[in-house]
Amino acid sequence: MNIKFCIIFSLFLRNVIARGGDRINPLSSASDLGFPNHGYVVLARHLFEDNQARHPRTDITRGYMTNSELEKAVKEFGRRCSHISRVYSIGKSVQGFPLLVIEISDKPGKEEPEPAFKFVGNVHGDEPVGRELLILLANWICDNYMRDPLVNLIVDKVHLHILPSMNPDGFSLKRRGNANDIDLNRDFPDQFFPWNNDEDARQPETKAIMSWLREIHFTASASLHGGALVANYPWDGSLDKRKHYYACPDDGTFRFLASIYSKSHYNMSLSKEFEGGITNGAAWYPVYGGMQDWNYIYGGCFELTLEITDNKWPNAMELPTIWEYNKMSMLNLIASLVKTGVHGRVFSSDRGRPLSGLITIKEINYTDIREHFGICEVLFFSVQDAISAEF
Structure with missing residues (x-):
């Protein structure tokens, strides 16, 4: 059988790290990669740090959607925006x-030959801003x-999938774990310790x-x-637990x-704690049984935390500002699946039927193979020197 194929790719740039502490436009580097620059000026890392202590609250959930309100909002969105x-x-x-x-x-x-991206919010019940x-x-x-x-x-x-709340029970109980008091971000299979x-x-x-x-x-x-202001990436743990x-x-x-996320954010890249507003998980603090590493190992999915x-639970009046700080980061991260990668x-050639494919990358000890109904979807790699495609 004759085979014809097409590969369109643009390689990821290496060592894209912003310098924290400079008064710069955080989207300057993102715009160089083809992402929009909205001209934000960054002044400080913390949100409302002078105001948080002045407004003590007894009801930390005030202004946040209840689980019933969240379910209603999701269903109303589905009706209002059913065309897309x-x-x-x-x-x-x-x-x-x-779990809607x-x-x-x-x-x-x-099913389309397009990348799929997912956002998951409220993994920990006491961290509700994401939802x-x-x-x-x-x-x-x-x-x-x-x-x-x-x-x-x-x-x-892109096919964008949004799960606003992974842990609605923990939210209603105002605690980190779920209804069984289990930390869901320690409940996945782990590569180092298979307990x-x-x-x-x-x-x-x-599940x-x-x-x-x-x-x-x-x-x-x-x-x-x-609980912090940083984009975290694998590995989250290490074999020696150090x-x-x-x-x-x-x-x-x-x-x-x-x-991309950090530099598109209003002030994440200016962090004094994390260079460029990003961190390797194990360098920050080791996590085992986390969702991030599991996605990468078992699903070939490149996940950030x-x-x-x-x-963790800011005053609800701050939510519009937090949204503005994160909006372009979220949009640019999704768009990166189309603007970059393989x-x-x-x-x-005879029937036009989709076939399975394999892409190998030189000088990297990992190959992410996406085969779904015979269609090779978008693949991301750290490319050093060359790409060789085998079909």
Whole structure:
């Protein structure tokens, strides 16, 4: 059988690290890569640091959506924006709350040779900002489709999946863990210490994520957390359990993705604690059983852990500002799947049927193979010298 194929690619740049502390436009480097520059001026790292102590609150949930309100908001979005979205469930929490996902695409629910990206919010119950920002993101995309070129690129060229809350039970209980008081970001299979490799023993929220990744071959993803201001990337742990930089095979690519988020953010890249506003997980503090490393190892999905607020549960009045600080970061990170990387389709010349394919990268000890209905989806690599494609 004759085979014809096309490969379109642009290589990831290496060592994309911003210098923290300078009064610069955080999007200057992002614009050089083809991302929009909205002219933000960065002044400080912390949000409302002078005001937080002046407004003590007894009800920290005031102004945040309840779980019922979140479910209503997701379903209302699905009705309002049905032309470019669908709403579906990947399972239920311990207490039976549906884990609803919004998919945004020009052809939602259909298989296409396009990258899939997922956002996951509220992994920890006491870090609720992500669930609010993800609803804002979905609505902003809906409102600006056919108006904003970046939004058009995302809708037309990416399948975006948004899970606003992975841990609704923890949110309602105002605690980190789920209803069984299990930290969901320690509940995934671990490459170093396989103490939790019995899938049946995992939490329903964890199993839902694992089944979701088996069903949809995500190219990249990010989970939204709180308690710091930094973009975190693998590896999250190390074999010796020591706190030190432990690079994964695609370290350059992860640094690139993390830098896109950090430098597109209002002030993340100016961090005095983390150079360029990014960090290797194991260099910060080791985590085992985390979702980030599991996505990369078992799903071939390039996941970041995004710490988006110093305060885990900021006053709800700050949410509009936090959204503005993170909006371009979120959009640019999704768009990077189209603007960079290796893109390809493989099909037979006689029948035009999709075929399986393999791309090998020289000088890297990892190959991410995406084969879904015979279509090679977008692949990301840290490319040093050359690419050789084998089909």
